[in-house]
Amino acid sequence: GAVVSQHPSWVICKSGTSVKIECRSLDFQATTMFWYRQFPKQSLMLMATSNEGSKATYEQGVEKDKFLINHASLTLSTLTVTSAHPEDSSFYICSASGAGVVGYTFGSGTRLTVV
Amino acid sequence: KQEVTQIPAALSVPEGENLVLNCSFTDSAIYNLQWFRQDPGKGLTSLLLIQSSQREQTSGRLNASLDKSSGRSTLYIAASQPGDSATYLCAVFGNEKLTFGTGTRLTIIP
Numbered sequence: 001g002a003v004v005s006q007h008p009s010w011v012i013c014k015s016g017t018s019v020k021i022e023c024r025s026l027d028f029q030a031t032t033m034f035w036y037r038q039f040p041k042q043s044l045m046l047m048a049t050s051n052e053g054s055k056a057t058y059e060q061g062v063e064k065d066k067f068l069i070n071h072a073s074l075t076l077s078t079l080t081v082t083s084a085h086p087e088d089s090s091f092y093i094c095s096a097s098g099a100g101v102v103g104y105t106f107g108s109g110t111r112l113t114v115v
Numbered sequence: 116k117q118e119v120t121q122i123p124a125a126l127s128v129p130e131g132e133n134l135v136l137n138c139s140f141t142d143s144a145i146y147n148l149q150w151f152r153q154d155p156g157k158g159l160t161s162l163l164l165i166q167s168s169q170r171e172q173t174s175g176r177l178n179a180s181l182d183k184s185s186g187r188s189t190l191y192i193a194a195s196q197p198g199d200s201a202t203y204l205c206a207v208f209g210n211e212k213l214t215f216g217t218g219t220r221l222t223i224i225p
Contacts, residue, residue: 006158034213043204044159044215093158095213103149104206104213108158 006107023094029074030096038091084114117142119216127222136190138205145209
């Protein structure tokens with residue numbers, strides 16, 4: 001079945017630094033990738049949608065200059081949290097869809113803690 | 116704007132019981148609906164996907180139904196096991212967006 005690999009699974013960084021999270025589709029071409037954020041005991045909130053080779057479309061309220069999304073190839077999308085602050089601490093999950101894949105496949109998530 | 120609600124928010128049942136989780140959505144113009152399972156601190160595992168033209172899907176002890184006109188879906192779990200304990204999320208895809216429900220935290224008591 002379709003597999004999406006997300007790395008790292010957890011990361012701790014200092015306030016003011018930047019963190020990159022990678023999302024890879026291992027056995028299919030992900031024409032569209034989605035990035036979600038999840039606060040404790042809450043559901044997933046869509047941050048942005050990215051199509052390969054195009055600029056990401058951000059949801060209202062999500063700062064595109066803070067959360068940089070790159071989808072340069074059909075198998076890789078990255079989310080960079082720039083100048084991270086403690087309030088950016090959260091669980092970030094990517095998902096992907098593509099031709100021949102039914103529904104959406106999710107990565108295992110990244111727990112980001114900013115200290 | 117699509118809104119997806121899941122009831123109950125939390126549910127505890129003894130092992131072996133059958134149970135039903137509910138999902139409702141406000142905009143019936145959906146392409147499909149998907150049920151996921153999430154273990155604490157983990158990503159999502161897809162359980163069942165129902166296309167808008169379908170009424171139900173089955174996989175093992177799981178059965179999901181969809182009534183698009185009334186904006187409802189149910190996930191039926193038969194003969195529950197402690198390993199079924201997790202948070203269950205439904206998500207609807209429409210208008211090029213996947214919108215998640217609020218989730219039901221399920222605990223199966225041995």
